[in-house]
Amino acid sequence: xxxxxxxxxxxxxxxxxxxxxxxxxxxxxxxxxxxxxxxxxxxxxxxxxxxxxxxxxxxxxxxxxxxxxxxxxxxxxxxxxxxxxxxxxxxxxxxxxxxxxxxxxxxxxxxxxxxxxxxxxxxxxxxxxxxxxxxxxxxxxxxxxxxxxxxxxxxxxxxxxxxxxxxxxxxxxxxxxxxxxxxxxxxxxxxxxxxxxxxxxxxxxxxxxxxxxxxxxxxxxxxxxxxxxxxxxxxxxxxxxxxxxxxxxxxxxxxxxxxxxxxxxxxxxxxxxxxxxxxxxxxxxxxxxxxxxxxxxxxxxxxxxxxxxxxxxxxxx
Amino acid sequence: xxxxxxxxxxxxxxxxxxxxxxxxxxxxxxxxxxxxxxxxxxxxxxxxxxxxxxxxxxxxxxxxxxxxxxxxxxxxxxxxxxxxxxxxxxxxxxxxxxxxxxxxxxxxxxxxxxxxxxxxxxxxxxxxxxxxxxxxxxxxxxxxxxxxxxxxxxxxxxxxxxxxxxxxxxxxxxxxxxxxxxxxxxxxxxxxxxxxxxxxxxxxxxxxxxxxxxxxxxxxxxxxxxxxxxxxxxxxxxxxxxxxxxxxxxxxxxxxxxxxxxxxxxxxxxxxxxxxxxxxxxxxxxxxxxxxxxxxxxxxxxxxxxxxxxxxxxxxx
Numbered sequence: 001x002x003x004x005x006x007x008x009x010x011x012x013x014x015x016x017x018x019x020x021x022x023x024x025x026x027x028x029x030x031x032x033x034x035x036x037x038x039x040x041x042x043x044x045x046x047x048x049x050x051x052x053x054x055x056x057x058x059x060x061x062x063x064x065x066x067x068x069x070x071x072x073x074x075x076x077x078x079x080x081x082x083x084x085x086x087x088x089x090x091x092x093x094x095x096x097x098x099x100x101x102x103x104x105x106x107x108x109x110x111x112x113x114x115x116x117x118x119x120x121x122x123x124x125x126x127x128x129x130x131x132x133x134x135x136x137x138x139x140x141x142x143x144x145x146x147x148x149x150x151x152x153x154x155x156x157x158x159x160x161x162x163x164x165x166x167x168x169x170x171x172x173x174x175x176x177x178x179x180x181x182x183x184x185x186x187x188x189x190x191x192x193x194x195x196x197x198x199x200x201x202x203x204x205x206x207x208x209x210x211x212x213x214x215x216x217x218x219x220x221x222x223x224x225x226x227x228x229x230x231x232x233x234x235x236x237x238x239x240x241x242x243x244x245x246x247x248x249x250x251x252x253x254x255x256x257x258x259x260x261x262x263x264x265x266x267x268x269x270x271x272x273x274x275x276x277x278x279x280x281x282x283x284x285x286x287x288x289x290x291x292x293x294x295x296x297x298x299x300x301x302x303x304x305x306x307x308x309x310x311x312x313x314x315x316x317x
Numbered sequence: 318x319x320x321x322x323x324x325x326x327x328x329x330x331x332x333x334x335x336x337x338x339x340x341x342x343x344x345x346x347x348x349x350x351x352x353x354x355x356x357x358x359x360x361x362x363x364x365x366x367x368x369x370x371x372x373x374x375x376x377x378x379x380x381x382x383x384x385x386x387x388x389x390x391x392x393x394x395x396x397x398x399x400x401x402x403x404x405x406x407x408x409x410x411x412x413x414x415x416x417x418x419x420x421x422x423x424x425x426x427x428x429x430x431x432x433x434x435x436x437x438x439x440x441x442x443x444x445x446x447x448x449x450x451x452x453x454x455x456x457x458x459x460x461x462x463x464x465x466x467x468x469x470x471x472x473x474x475x476x477x478x479x480x481x482x483x484x485x486x487x488x489x490x491x492x493x494x495x496x497x498x499x500x501x502x503x504x505x506x507x508x509x510x511x512x513x514x515x516x517x518x519x520x521x522x523x524x525x526x527x528x529x530x531x532x533x534x535x536x537x538x539x540x541x542x543x544x545x546x547x548x549x550x551x552x553x554x555x556x557x558x559x560x561x562x563x564x565x566x567x568x569x570x571x572x573x574x575x576x577x578x579x580x581x582x583x584x585x586x587x588x589x590x591x592x593x594x595x596x597x598x599x600x601x602x603x604x605x606x607x608x609x610x611x612x613x614x615x616x617x618x619x620x621x622x623x624x625x626x627x628x629x630x631x632x633x634x
Contacts, residue, residue, distance in 0.1 A: 086448065088451040
C-alpha cells in the first residue's frame with residue numbers, strides 16, 4: 001500500500017485554502033498503488049487531482065521531474081499537469097514531506113496490449129521526445145552504464161554459472177558501443193504498461209516520470225518495446241513491435257544509424273531491467289520484498305535477443 | 318459567423334506536424350460563435366483543442382492574454398490551457414494571422430442561472446483573483462474611466478433628454494470616487510453567462526479573457542453580479558446576488574471598505590456596459606450590426622441602482 005504519510009481531510013482543507021486557488025475539498029481517497037510515494041485522489045469544486053507526498057526521492061531532484069511534466073503537459077502530452085501555489089511554486093510541503101498536487105488523468109492501464117495500443121504508445125513517445133527537446137534542465141541517467149558496472153559485481157555472486165556468463169558477456173558486448181551518434185534528449189526511461197492510461201481503447205495519459213533523464217531516444221523506445229511488444233514467453237512480438245516503430249517513425253523519422261543500433265538498444269534496455277530486478281530481488285529493502293519482481297523474465301528476453309541478434313534489424317518498419 | 322480566415326485540414330495537418338507535439342489530426346470543425354476571432358474545434362490523437370486565429374486584437378497585446386490563461390490554468394482555474402510549440406512559444410502564425418491552440422473545455426453556457434450556479438461562479442471568481450495575484454504582466458483597463466469620458470460625448474447627441482441626464486449624472490457621481498483603497502489585480506472584466514461553461518450543473522470552464530486587465534477586484538465582482546444576478550426586468554435578484562457574494566467572500570473575505578463601495582461598483586459596472594452598448598449601437602462597425610446588443614437593459618439597470626442606492630449595502634452577506 002502506498003499511503004506512508006496520513007493526510008486528514010481537515011489538514012488538506014487547511015493546506016489547500018492556504019496555498020492554492022483550487023476551490024473547496026469535496027473528497028479525499030488514499031491510492032493503494034505505487035511503492036515510492038504517498039498518493040491521494042483529491043476532489044475539489046474545480047475538479048479531480050492527485051496529491052503526492054514524496055517519501056524517498058531526493059528533494060533536490062524533485063524540481064527536475066515536476067517542471068518536466070509541466071513542460072510536457074503544456075506541449076499537449078497527456079501527462080499530469082502540476083498545480084502552482086499562490087506563491088507560484090509547484091513544489092510545496094505537507095506534514096513534513098515535500099508535496100505537490102497534479103491534475104488527475106482519466107483511464108486505466110492495460111495488461112494485454114494490441115498492435116493498435118502499441119501504435120498509439122509509439123506515436124505518443126515520439127511526440128514526447130520532440131516536446132522534451134526544448135526542456136532546459138538536465139538529469140544524468142541514474143541507471144546508465146556506470147550504474148551497470150557498479151551493480152553487476154554485487155549481484156554476480158548470487159548468480160549460477162550460466163547467468164553469470166550471460167551477464168559478463170552482455171556487459172562486455174555493451175561496452176563496445178558508445179552511441180554518441182544517436183539522437184538524445186529527455187527520455188521517460190520506464191514506459192511500461194502500468195505507466196500508460198487508456199480510456200477505452202484511446203491513449204489518455206502518461207504517468208510516473210520519476211526515472212526520466214537525459215539519454216538516447218532510441219534506448220527509450222527499446223525499453224518501451226521490451227514491455228509492450230514482448231510475449232509472456234519473453235519473446236518479441238513482431239507485429240506489435242512493427243506497429244510501435246512505424247507510429248514512432250511517422251512522427252520522428254528514425255535514421256539509418258538508429259536502425260543499425262536497434263538490436264544493441266533492445267539488449268541494453270533488457271540488461272538495465274534484468275540488473276535492477278536482480279538487485280531488488282537479492283537485496284530487498286526492508287518491508288519491500290513483496291514488490292520485488294521476477295528477474296528471470298529479462299534474463300530470458302536477453303537470451304532471446306542474443307540468439308536472434310542478426311534478425312533484429314530485419315523486422316524494421 | 319466566426320470563421321473569417323479559412324483553414325483546410327491539409328493546412329492544419331502540416332502546421333501541427335511542423336510546430337507541435339499534438340499527434341495526428343482527426344477532425345476539424347469551424348465554430349459559429351464569437352465575433353472577434355476565427356475559431357475551430359481541432360481533434361487530434363492527443364485530444365480536443367480550440368484553434369484561434371486573431372483577427373482584430375493588437376498583436377502586441379496577445380502575449381498578455383495567452384500567458385494569463387496559461388498562468389491561471391496552471392493554478393487550477395478551469396480555463397483553456399494554451400499549447401506550446403516545439404520552439405516553446407504559445408503564440409504562432411497561420412495563414413497570415415497570429416494564431417494559438419488551446420485545450421478544449423467541456424460544458425456549455427447557461428442562460429437561466431440558479432443561486433447555486435451563482436455561488437459556483439462567485440467561488441471561481443475569487444480563486445481567479447487570488448491566482449492572478451502572482452501574474453507578473455500588466456494591462457491597463459481599456460474600458461476604464463478615461464474611456465468613459467472619451468466615449469460619453471460621442472453617444473450623448475444620440476440620447477433623449479432623460480438618458481443624457483442619467484449619463485451625465487452618473488459620470489459626475491463616479492468621478493467622486495477613486496477607489497485607491499480597494500484591492501486590485503487581474504480581472505476578467507467580462508464574466509457574463511456566455512463566458513462560463515457548465516457541465517451539467519457543475520462549473521467546468523471560464524473562457525474569453527480578451528478584456529482581462531488590471532483593475533479593482535470588487536469591480537469585476539460587480540460586472541459579474543450585473544449579468545448573473547439580474548432579472549429580465551433589469552432588477553437585482555437578491556437571492557442570487559447573496560449566493561454569489563457569500564461564495565466569493567468564503568474564499569477571499571471582503572472588507573468593510575469593499576462593502577461600503579459596493580453600490581458604487583454595481584453602478585460603475587453598469588455604466589461601462591451601457592456606454593459600450595450605446596457606442597456599438599449608434600456606431601456599428603461595418604458588417605456587425607447583427608451583433609449590437611440592446612443598450613436599454615443597462616440603462617434600466619442603472620436607473621434601478623440609482624433608485625435603490627441606499628438599499629444596496631444592506632443585502633450583503
